[in-house]
Amino acid sequence: MGRLTIKEVGDLTKSGILNKKAVEELESKGLVGTRNRGTKYYLKNGKGKVYPQLYFKGLGKQTKPSGKMKDFRDEFNKLLEKFGIKE
């Protein structure tokens, strides 16, 4: 069924469409993403833009990322800043 991103929930709250209680209920049902989507970075491959992605295979909705996984993502984000072009 998909999920709402943290930004979308923030926008809907700012617009007065969702209140705190409604957001809490969405979160308790697992219908809100758990991380912010930052700036997009891309690399060029001669034909167009290529977007590097980090994906943890096996990390389902029922499991939470470990500390090491978060550190891994932070390092990945640093690599994006170093090699990628900000969109």
Add this chain to the structure above:
Amino acid sequence: MKKFDATFEDGTDGYQPANPGKYPGHVSGFDVRTFDSGSKVFNIEFTLAEECKNMEVHKQKREGSMYKEVYNGSNEPEMISSGFMTGKKYRSAGVWLTPNLPKDQRWKNRTYKEFFTNIGIEFPVNSNGVVDLQEIEESDVIGMPAIVEVKPYTYTNKDGEEKTSLRVLSVFPWNDGSKKEFESQTSAPF
């Protein structure tokens, strides 16, 4: 020409095509088809709510069958008020309910359960803690509020042509929304 009390500005008054996104809406239409197998497919229509006027969304433009996000000269997302989406009607993709599934195939009814639970339907739970799915009727859902995700949906029509239209592909609870009165489609026309 005669003087007339009307103006038009190209930059701001042009046609704004519908924008994919997540919007508040209400169930305004209901359709169900039953197949020989006993399976049913539900098509639910949503009308986007007045509250769209309070929102801003990232502008998207249609290029063929694709929608692309629009950025301004400084590469910032171009935001637009979504007030123009108010009152637009979108149908959901078909939601299937299949009876008598063996235990290892009950997942096939997951979308049905999630779709209608997110609209606000509470299915009964039996003594074993298992949800008893029941057949939704028009009066159960008409007017119910929900946050709906309007997205491009590609399908093949009867002539074998590939078509793209905007459909409601996901729904989320809108607990702050209030139920709205709509005229039942199945009521007698007198």
